[in-house]
Structure formats: structure tokens, C-alpha cells
Amino acid sequence: QGLKPLVPTESPAPIFGTSKPSVLPATEPFLGKNNVSDLQKVFQRSDGLPVHLKGGVPDRMLYRTTMALTIGGTIYCLVALYIASQPKNK
Amino acid sequence: MTHQAHSYHMVDPSPWPILGAAAALLTTSGLAMWFHYNSPYLVIIGLLSTALVMLQWWRDIIRESTFQGHHTPTVQKGLRYGMVLFITSEAFFFLGFFWAFFHSSLAPTPELGGQWPPVGIQPLDPMDVPLLNTAILLASGVTVTWAHHSIMEASRKQAVHALTLTVLLGFYFTGLQAMEYYEAPFSIADGVYGSTFFVATGFHGLHVIIGSTFLLVCLLRLIKYHFTSNHHFGFEAAAWYWHFVDVVWLFLYMTIYWWGS
Numbered sequence: 329q330g331l332k333p334l335v336p337t338e339s340p341a342p343i344f345g346t347s348k349p350s351v352l353p354a355t356e357p358f359l360g361k362n363n364v365s366d367l368q369k370v371f372q373r374s375d376g377l378p379v380h381l382k383g384g385v386p387d388r389m390l391y392r393t394t395m396a397l398t399i400g401g402t403i404y405c406l407v408a409l410y411i412a413s414q415p416k417n418k
Numbered sequence: 419m420t421h422q423a424h425s426y427h428m429v430d431p432s433p434w435p436i437l438g439a440a441a442a443l444l445t446t447s448g449l450a451m452w453f454h455y456n457s458p459y460l461v462i463i464g465l466l467s468t469a470l471v472m473l474q475w476w477r478d479i480i481r482e483s484t485f486q487g488h489h490t491p492t493v494q495k496g497l498r499y500g501m502v503l504f505i506t507s508e509a510f511f512f513l514g515f516f517w518a519f520f521h522s523s524l525a526p527t528p529e530l531g532g533q534w535p536p537v538g539i540q541p542l543d544p545m546d547v548p549l550l551n552t553a554i555l556l557a558s559g560v561t562v563t564w565a566h567h568s569i570m571e572a573s574r575k576q577a578v579h580a581l582t583l584t585v586l587l588g589f590y591f592t593g594l595q596a597m598e599y600y601e602a603p604f605s606i607a608d609g610v611y612g613s614t615f616f617v618a619t620g621f622h623g624l625h626v627i628i629g630s631t632f633l634l635v636c637l638l639r640l641i642k643y644h645f646t647s648n649h650h651f652g653f654e655a656a657a658w659y660w661h662f663v664d665v666v667w668l669f670l671y672m673t674i675y676w677w678g679s
Contacts (some may be wrong), residue, residue, distance in 0.1 A: 329553070343444035358575055362643040364484060371485035378480045391433070394470040398437045401444040401463040408451055408460060 420660045426493040427482065434475040445472070449575035480652075482643045494651050496504065501655045505662050508625070512666050516673065521613040523678055530609065534678065539611045540603045541679040546596050548675045551591050555664045558587035569640070572647045573588075581637045583661070588630035595623050615674060622666055629663045632656040 371382055381387045422428065441464055448461025483489040489497070523534040531537030542548060565580035599616075606616040636653045639645060645653055 352466060359641050364643050367485045368487075371481050371568065378432065379481050380430070380432055380434070382481065390474060392498070394437060394467060394474065395433070397463060397470065398440045398444070398467045401460065401467060402440050404463070405444050405447045405460060408457075409447060412451070412455070 420509055423573060425490040427462070427488040427490070427493045429482070433479065434471050434478070438471040438475065439659060441471050446530055462616070472663070480639070480644065489651070490650075494649070495654070497651055501658060505658060508662065512621070515614070516669065517617040519618060519674060519678070522610045522614060536609055536611050539608060540664070542598065542675065543670070544603060544679055545674040547594055548671060551594055552667065552671050554587050554594070555667050556593045558584050558628050559661060559664050561587065564658055566653065566657055569653060570647050574637060576638055578637070581633065585633050585637055588633060592623065592626055592630065618674060623668055625663050625666070629656070629660045634661060
């Protein structure tokens with residue numbers, strides 16, 4: 329649910345509509361509901377994964393992108409430093 | 419299943435420390451390639467990889483604490499020591515630039531016309547935008563304290579309002595300072611006045627941006643219910659850092675902006 333309002337059974341009134349009150353009903357939590365306990369279950373699963381990969385596919389993608397950028401960049405860096413360290417031609 | 423007989427946190431193996439070090443190598447070598455060979459690619463890769471490492475490292479710390487419960491009181495104590503030591507090191511960093519300012523301004527050389535501000539320099543009016551910026555940062559110190567008390571009293575709405583105001587004040591300061599930089603009648607290349615002014619206020623501005631970002635992350639975590647009324651050290655660390663940034667500005671204002679004009 330997060331920031332989305334609860335889905336009503338009848339057709340929803342537009343936020344600025346005058347036919348229904350525009351104030352949130354008292355049962356709606358302010359700015360989204362608390363789903364920390366769900367996340368706690370996810371990250372406490374005994375799957376043997378380290379914390380930086382425990383979120384699944386998005387974690388793997390981010391990790392691989394960071395690794396590629398860093399390793400590739402380091403190779404580029406070493407080549408650039410090697411070239412820069414050559415004496416200037418007369 | 420084995421359990422540890424102590425209250426410290428033995429972290430999972432992580433790639434971020436070494437990748438962070440590599441990112442620092444790319445950023446610094448990249449600066450050299452940019453300055454001397456006019457090639458920006460390496461510094462861009464360096465800054466990007468630094469950002470990615472920071473994002474994932476701090477994301478993992480949130481997972482370890484809020485979702486896995488590893489931040490016992492013992493661990494929290496260590497984090498408090500760590501943040502205090504870090505802010506102390508930053509204080510020494512700024513001390514160096516204040517030293518440089520006083521070195522040049524207390525005994526202005528004949529090349530400057532024997533005066534401070536030097537001949538030809540039109541300093542900014544300290545009673546203009548700089549005074550407004552002082553008011554903004556002082557107000558933000560009040561709002562961040564209001565936010566802290568609201569968190570401790572479990573007043574969610576008030577805490578969100580107060581922290582949002584704090585972040586907005588921070589960005590307002592940055593916007594005004596950027597405008598001041600653009601409109602200033604002198605530049606960093608204008609002798610030692612320009613150097614001391616822009617390096618000291620420039621590093622301060624960078625710290626305002628860092629602090630505002632830290633507070634913004636805390637606001638997002640606050641909205642997502644990560645903080646409890648007893649345990650919210652991430653927020654406290656951000657608030658300490660923010661007060662430090664405020665104090666540095668007060669010193670900058672009194673010395674460089676006011677005495678130095």
C-alpha cells in the first residue's frame with residue numbers, strides 16, 4: 329500500500345472533489361503504513377546470503393554494475409597513469 | 419546453530435570497503451587526468467563509483483540495524499564514538515583554512531596594499547544575504563532540535579514537519595549561497611582574498627550539502643517508521659553533523675564576512 333490510498337469498493341472520489349470529504353479517514357496512517365516487520369522477515373531469512381545481496385535481483389544488478397565500473401575504471405586508470413608517466417618526446 | 423557470547427556486531431563479508439578505496443583512486447587520478455590532460459572520463463567514473471559504494475554501504479547498515487537488529491547498545495556506543503571522532507577531524511580540517519585566512523589577513527603584505535580587504539577587493543556586505551544565511555542556519559538548528567524531541571515523544575506528524583522544515587532551510591541556504599557566488603564581484607583567482615574566501619566558504623557549502631542530504635535520508639527513514647522513540651542514532655548523528663555545520667558558519671561569518679570586511 330505504501331503511499332497509495334486504500335482502494336475503495338465504490339468509485340473513488342477525486343482528491344479535490346466536493347462530493348466526498350477531502351480529509352483522510354481516521355484509519356489511514358500518516359504518509360504510509362509501517363512495513364518494517366515485513367522487511368525484518370525478508371532480511372532475517374536463513375538463506376546464507378550476505379547482507380549486500382540479501383535483497384535479491386536488484387542487489388545483484390547494483391553490485392555487478394558497481395564492480396564493473398570500479399574494476400574497468402581501475403584498469404583505465406592504470407593505463408592512463410602508465411601513459412602519463414612516459415617522458416614527453418623531444 | 420552457534421550464537422555469539424558478546425554484544426558486538428561481526429559483519430558479513432562486504433565488497434564496499436575495497437571498492438570504496440578503488441573509487442577514491444579513480445576520483446583522485448581522474449582529477450589529475452582532467453586538470454592536466456583535459457580528459458574528464460576517469461573523474462566521472464570515480465564519482466559515479468563513489469556514489470554507488472556510498473549508497474550500498476549505508477543501505478546495508480540500515481539493513482543490519484533496522485531489519486536484522488544487530489545494533490545493540492554496545493554497538494551504538496561505538497557508533498557514537500565514531501561520529502564524534504569524525505566530526506572532530508572535520509573541525510581540524512576547517513581549522514587549517516581559518517589559519518590560512520588569519521595568516522594572510524592579520525599582517526597584509528605590501529602586495530595587497532598593506533590592508534585587509536586588499537586594495538581593489540569589494541567585499542560582500544555582511545548585513546545582506548550573509549546575515550539572512552546566518553538566520554536560516556540558526557533556525558534550522560531549532561527545527562532539528564524540535565524534530566528530535568518529537569521523535570523521542572513519538573509524535574510522528576510533528577517530527578516529519580520539523581525535519582522537512584530543517585531540510586528545506588538547508589537547501590534554501592545552499593541556493594542563496596550559490597546565488598551569492600554567482601553575483602560576487604571577486605573570484606577565487608583574485609589573490610589571497612579570493613583564495614581564502616572561496617576555499618573556506620566553498621568547503622563549508624559542500625558540508626551543508628552533505629548535511630542536508632544526510633537529513634533528507636533521515637526524513638525518508640522517519641516516514642518509513644525506521645526510528646523508535648528510544649533508538650534513532652542515525653538521526654542523532656545527522657543532527658550532530660548539522661549543528662557542527664552551523665557552528666562552522668558562525669565562525670566563518672564572524673571572521674571572514676564581518677571582521678574581514
